[in-house]
Amino acid sequence: MKVTTAHFKATARVELGNARTQRFLQILPLRLSARRNAAYASFADPAAAHAYGQAIRGEGVARLPELLETFEANARANGARVFWAADSQAANAYIVDLARQKGVRYVTKGKSMITEELGLNEALAANGIIPWETDLGEFIAQLLERPPFHIVGPAINIPVEEIRDIFIARGVMATPTTDPVTLGRAARRFLRDKFRDLQMGITGVNIAVAETGTVINVENEGNIRFNKSSPRTLVCVMSLEKVVPGMADALHMLRVLCRSATGQAAGAYLSFDSGPQRQGEKDGPEELHIVILDNGRSAMVRDAHTREVLRCIRCGACLNACPVYGKVGGYPYGWAYSGPMGQVLTPALRGLSDTGDLIRACTLCHRCKTICPAGIDHPATLLYYRYKDVQMDPQFNGRGVSPLERLTYRAYGLIGSHPGLWRLLGRAARRVANRHRRNGAIQRIARWTDGWFSSRDLPLLPRDTFHDRWRQRQAATAGPDKYASPDAAPRRRKG
Amino acid sequence: MTVNDRETILQRLKAAASHPVPPRPLLPPLPEMALDADRLREVFVQRLTEQGGEVHPVANRAALLETLGRILADEQVVRAMAAADKVVAPLDLVSWGRQVGVEIVTPEAYPDRDGYARAVFDDVQAGITGADFAVAESGTLVLVHDTRQARLISLAPVLHIAVVPVDRIVPAYETAVTAIYADGRRPSQVTFITGPSMTADIQATPFKGMHGPQKVIVLLVG
């Protein structure tokens, strides 16, 4: 998957001008937010359920190594094979090797952000193995080579005409149509053949249960169930933070996840796999491989801020809450993870060298933090990244600031810590600004301030500041000031 | 063979300073836990219907078979696959089908994996299964897959018919899961099914039967 995080602003500008994107963004996030809120109401105490889920995630992250070892031991006892991959190369190599060993020509995939993070499709294709995405949205996005627009609807913004054209071009259907349902049925038929003769399926993992060695997936279409039931070989790729202590924790997280993601009490299908098929079972994989992926996460654990980002369960609720996402959509975020989720995750995994716009595309409104079922403090994390960036922190590949910016803030610091200088320059600045009066307000000063003035005027600045006037007033009333000291006059109480 | 990075990863995770496990706040039980059997049944039926499922209450075995026959006829099913689970097997649907003129097959009829796959994908228009549990909290069917409950029967055919004895209705997931995983039992797969397969991935237009069944019909027995 091509990483375009460095072009956040350019892509955002394109998307802001895209009428179709804007139309979808006016509907989709609001609708999903409303559904989420309605679904939460089915808890006896929604706030308690929210907090309880956050505590489960906090515990999962705090007890990571221990839980992973327990999970591994139990998964092995169930007959699964567990492979730990330090990075995407290791994970991709393992999966490609496996596919080669099994002699498969193609694999099918369930929707998973993690394999997008890995660039697994590219790795498979480079080795002559065709990967088929099977979630309808991912399938369309894959054919069109687009990044996901929204975690819940990866291709929801794509016009039907475009889907029709690519389906015809790629042989998914023969008769042109722009009816969404007919297009969906065509994809169903096309992928059904793949499922029936499937030798190897690949899915992500929503939750891994340490206590039982079980991996859990959530979906609505049934493609993940096919991926897990039809082939002889199944690979489940999980990022290492997916683990929770027990089955009861998993069940609570499922409730919270489904409500947060799509406003459902439960996705149409939740599947819990503990090992491969047992002796005498008619279907299900003969081999279940679980790939536990690090790819930078064990480094995130060392830092108290980035560690908490690992709580994320990829529900996408923060996308729907975010005013920035609500204007620019998913493309500008430039990688597998969009919205606030991506803004906190991508810099931690890829460093700050090309994610500088990502960490600044935030108004600090705190809506994501409030809605997040995992308990992530996105705004604080973004401020932390900005700080690390400015400090040129080597661990984050911080870029520092331009000489001009550094000089500006040095000067600002100097002036701000010398009151005389501050007053003097303040007076001068007010006078300069007021020279640009037009229609009783300041509407423009210089070209480099146009951005600030593009949406607001500055009222005329008075000659004297509050401090100036206070001093003048004191001088004029000379003598003991009845407000000067608290014991000069007893305070009157109200009521 | 690629190297397994287990030790390196675990070492790195363990090297990080430990930090306290956050306390768990109090969590009031789900409202469904307080319901009696009649209310549970009502809630289950209501939630499943909201999710696009169809429920037909049937009083006894005779009514069950009669309703099943009618549904198969209405849906123009000429061949269906039935699971061999504890609910469906005793109904002996194969012989029943012969009498009423629908072909009912079972996975056992296909000794090899590919033949079974072709049958369940291409030759049958309905899959008939029991359910290990039915959960009121979300109108969910719970299927435990084992030698008697093949996975694809409730997934590949366009119609899924589930036979659910009323005493299988439980208030919450926990009740089902505790029973399923008791005494160290680890079934290879457990599936929670809530309504038919669906998607809204094209232009947010919702429709049923994306990959899995387009219809889920529950015959609620008792």
Ligand code: SF4
């Ligand atoms: S950051 Fe929180 S709200 Fe956003 S996707 Fe992750 S869990 Fe959901």
